[in-house]
Amino acid sequence: MREPTDASASRNPSREAAEGPGRGSRWPTILSYGLGDFSIGVMWGAVVGYLMYFLTEVCLLTAREVGVIMLTARLIGVAGDVFVGVLVDRRPDGSRARPFLKYGGVLFPVFFFLTFLPLPAGHHQLQFLWSFVALTGLTLSNAALSTPYSVMLNLITEDTRLRIRLSTSRTIGASIGVFASAGFIPLADLLGAGNRKLGVPYAVGLGALVILVSLLTLARNCRERMTGHMHASGLLDGLRKLARDREWIVVTLSMIFNIIGITLLFGSVTYYAKYALGLSDYYGVLLGLLSNVAVLAGSAAAEPFLERLPLTLSLGVSGVLGGLPILVLYGLPAGLPAAIVAYGVSGLFLGVWSSVSYAILAEATEAGEPGKAANALGVPYALNNALIKGGTSLGGSFLAFTMAGAGFVSGAATQSADAVHGIVRAACLLPAAAFILSGAVAALYPRAPKTART
16 A cells, blocks of 8 residues: 655655645545535435335335346446446546546436336336336446546545545545435425325435536546556456456455445335334334444544554454444344444444445555556446446345245235344345455455555
């Protein structure tokens, strides 16, 4: 890992480029960078936390049908990530990522709105087809944003501490976005005067407008300052290099396990509150809010955490400790106090993990001369995003198929004991295992940084 020392800056042909924005302009850049994951967080929180619930409880699609939609649409989006990554690597310095943020940011909120647009009753098959096409469009427009957005971390600066702050801003932005998405159900009930099916489009439409403004602000304030010699390798050559890149493989694998756990945890929380705890689905919203507040606090504690533990050890410890409270919750009788403690403690460590993981990924994707962004940033970030979205797809389909296999009935006021146990497995046991694995694989990260071995 490159430390931001004066010595390293003096070797840089352009100290301003290497260190990123000047001190006077750092905070607008840091805050605006967080708006990217805020926008994605609003979408992600709504899709992961409420789309399946919306499609089964409001649109009355079966859990198995929703599982097919989520798995297929997101896997199509994976190809979009790789394609965008190749395009990023082939673009000239100064405009490798920002154009995607400027123009891709328009389609993203449009498809977000369409994904939550319910059709009139009696059109079951048409609703299935509509939801599939809209979610596919959302995943593809997200691909046009997520890879360039991730690449921007490398293009803004190579200063490690500034990258930690940008990563923390990203994590905080994502948490606030997910936090904001928790208001969709209450807002839909309010705007629809108690008719959730009528109110959802209004609530999501407001969210889409906020996303549009946020993405335009990101594109305006975040500039590409790092340069690189544009001799981008082909996709196959890039994939061969990544297959031998142990740092990238380990951090990506950790991220895949984490996103599987997050998708299971947040996707099941409303069902868990309603059917396992026997409470209103609003309590699922509150548990999700609690977890995101804890993630925010954990993100803020990332830098002090790193002062006591090395970067990769922080990744491993925070991942394992993020899973243990949820595992303990699985072994306890279902109850709101235990759920509050488990979600809160888990969220703290997941916040630390998130900030640390993005900083490590930035280090793992490049090596070489200070002040020069790695040539092929697009492909490493694109494949990372693609595999993470594959993890999201797996997490969502695990949830849907676990519930379907346990006998879950869409729209029913109560569920069988087997169905409730399936919900508890999907809400506690499976995400806990995924979080613990995300921390455990950090032990495979090489001890010597990549730059020291080249």
